[in-house]
Structures are given as C-alpha cells and as structure tokens.
Amino acid sequence: MTGCFGCWNVRGTNLRPKQEEIKNVIRSNNLSLFVILESQVRFDKLQGVCNSIYGNWMWISNHEYSNKGIRIIIGWDPEELVVMPVDSSDQVMHCKILFIKDNKRFFASFIYACNYHMDRRRLWYDLEKHNSIVDKLPWLIAGDFNVTKELIDSTAGGSVLSRGMVDFNECMNNIERQDLNKNGIHFTWNQRPKKNNGVLKKLDRVMGNFKFFEEFPNVFVNFQPYRNSDHSPMVIKFPIKKKFRIRPFKFVNAIVLKDDFLSTVAKIWNTPIEGFDMFRLCRKLKMLKGPLRKLMASQGNYSGKVQKCREELDRVQLELDMDPFNCEIQNEEGGYCKLLSKPEKKKRVI
Incomplete structure (x- = not known):
C-alpha cells in the first residue's frame, strides 16, 4: 500500500457534481492529502464546501489573497499527516509535511499560477526566494502553472518559445527542479475540442529537487482523465505503507x-x-x-451507474489524449461529460 496525495484544478467547486468527483478521486486512490485549485468558492461558503468534501479532515486555504473566490485549498488526514503552513500568496501555498508513521518530512508548494505571464513573474520570484529557505531539504512542487514548458506540450503548434515559457524555464533552472516520473495523460488541460478547433496543453506538473528524489526514489505521479473538469487530477504516490481501513456499511x-x-x-x-x-x-x-x-x-443502484459512466469517460479521454482531433471521440467525450455532470435526483422517503 502506498501513501498518496492528490492535486486537481476543479473550477466551480461549489457545484455538487464537482464535489462528488473530488470525493470519488480521494476514495478511489486512497488519498491522505488533496489540494483543490481554482475552487472559486466564496469565503462564506468555504466551511460548508470543505465539510462536504473533506469530512473530518483538516484543511487550510489562501482565502486572504482571494478576492473573487478562493484559489487554493489543502485538506489532509490528521491521522496520517501533519501539515504546517510556512507561507502563502495569491498563487502558491508553501507548507511542511510530516508522515506520522514513518517520521519522514519534506517541503511542499502547491501552485495555481495567474493567466498573464507578467503576473506569473511574482510567482517565479516567490519560488526562487523560497528555494533559499528550503536549502538542501526535500521539496515537492505541484499544481497548475498555466504555461507550457516545451513546444510539444501543446497541440496548437508553434516554433519558438513564448516569453512566458522562457520565464518558466529560467525559474526551474535557477531552483534546479525537474519533473517526477509520470504516467497517464500527457495533455493535462483541454479547451473542449470541437471540429478541430480545440486546444490541448500540458499545464499541470509535479516536480522535485535532488534531495526529494534522493529521499523518495520511487515516487511517481499519475495524470488521470479529467472527467467533468478541464484539467487532469494529479495523483502522487509515495512508497509508504498505510493502515488498512474497513469501509463502514451505509444505508441508502x-x-x-x-x-x-x-x-x-x-x-x-x-x-x-x-x-x-x-x-x-x-x-x-x-x-x-x-x-x-x-x-x-x-436490482441496480445509482452509484453503480455513475461509476460505469466514469469508467467510460476515462476510456474516451485517454483515447482523446492520443488522438486530439478525432471528431468521433470528441462527440463521445462530450456526451459522457454531460451525463456525468447531471446532479443526482434524490427520492424522499417518509
């Protein structure tokens, strides 16, 4: 059994279908920490949304830097982890994480970068400043950087690096960070492809420094199908044993x-x-x-039908990642997305 973290840009987390998909990712991957990016949750709704998604987990956010909805929320299982906030801004939350059982610790930074490259320069400066604090300790960086790193990371084509890509690469070179071993989807963001006009890009990444790779040599990240979001969930798997839990009986x-x-x-x-x-x-x-x-x-049940729909959508989105301009796959993907986004119709029993 491995310890697992999750990180996902799920815009519009106020919506019940989005919350259900987040909870499904947490359950199905047995996660002990999950980061929501671009939640768009207002501060007065934050407590209710986090209670719905995280249950008895602990959580923190960068709400003090969010004027139009909270950008980053971190939730974790207090029986498995200790998460200590270090610093935060509108684009990043820095913290220190301790695995309670194994007493292993490292720094982690969770990122939701701005759209405009000039605004992202504040983030690059912040990471370089934090690098001096981390020094030679293990450091994990994960999130939506809102910029590609290489030309092959976009289906839009192009022959030269943009100014934003140059800034990004310079920052990563300065702080000496590289991508974790990965599998799953390559293009982690999609602008819903329709009639060959859509764009797929790799905007989400998980990186570490040399000391992180030394401490956790077998760690890797799985980029999963994006389902009813426009970004892929990132599941980071650590070679750390977790205690088996018996699932409780639930009466529907x-x-x-x-x-x-x-x-x-x-x-x-x-x-x-x-x-x-x-x-x-x-x-x-x-x-x-x-x-x-x-x-x-x-006799059939709602959750089983939803799970079947998720599996079909995962299959279609993996095919779309390999063949982005296939109109047949695009239409099939749109149908499953629409079906999965329908809220559950609950029957009242008296």
Missing part, C-alpha cells in the same frame, strides 16, 4: 423502495437468536448488512 434510503426490501428484512428479523434484547437486536442488524448489499447490487 432508496433501498426501502426495492420490491424485495420488506421480505429480506422479515427473513432476517424472524431468525431466532438467543440472548438479551440488545444483543439480539445488534446481531440481527449485522446479519442484515450482507443481504441488503446484495439487494442493491442485484
């Missing part, structure tokens, strides 16, 4: 509408159990878990 209200619900409950409830009343009650409730899970699976 809609199950009472199933045809066989009452007969399933009656069959278990009529089973003779000897002992005190409280013991018999608890025993029967435990015995119900298996049959109720089978009932949901046999």
